[in-house]
């Protein structure tokens with residue numbers, strides 16, 4: 001299982017988000033995997049909240065379980081999304097909405113509260129990448145931060161790359177930022193897991 005997991009919310013395999021995520025992963029120097037939400041079948045959250053009744057089990061039997069398993073076994077999760085209309089892409093938002101079930105994993109058993117479960121992602125390291133043409137990415141960043149806060153993830157840094165109609169390859173400064181983010185993620189993972 002990879003130590004660092006990157007989740008891409010763009011369907012463009014060679015797009016800017018994927019490129020930046022790859023730079024982040026490479027610079028961690030750790031075992032990593034990049035997954036594309038567009039390759040997975042993930043239905044939308046209907047808000048039934050059966051997951052709360054069923055201790056985190058969503059009644060939808062789809063690839064969200066794959067995402068959860070990969071997230072659980074990784075030491076850090078890097079989320080990347082293009083800016084679509086001043087926010088993250090629908091693919092990424094859909095995954096985040098469905099992740100509400102994760103908040104209820106083991107509810108009551110370990111926590112003694114009916115409000116949340118054992119919060120498997122508490123203190124797990126996370127970083128974000130947003131690619132955009134020009135502006136509006138801050139809102140997407142806020143959405144991702146909200147997800148991190150709710151899940152207990154430890155957000156250590158982000159990159160917003162404004163590339164116009166070009167590819168991010170034309171912008172060495174953003175590639176550099178992505179590499180730095182990778183290094184920061186590695187440092188925090190090592191600190192967290194007490195490895196050198």
Ligand SMILES: Cc1cc2nc3c(=O)[nH]c(=O)nc-3n(C[C@H](O)[C@H](O)[C@H](O)COP(=O)(O)O)c2cc1C
Pocket residue numbers: 010011012014015016017018081082083084085086087131132133134135136137163
């Ligand atoms: C549906 C859609 C909405 C977009 N909305 C914005 C926007 O609000 N602001 C912006 O700067 N770029 C916007 N863009 C441009 C993308 O964010 C930009 O091309 C990004 O680099 C694409 O990332 P990708 O190559 O990883 O798919 C939009 C593109 C699409 C397809």
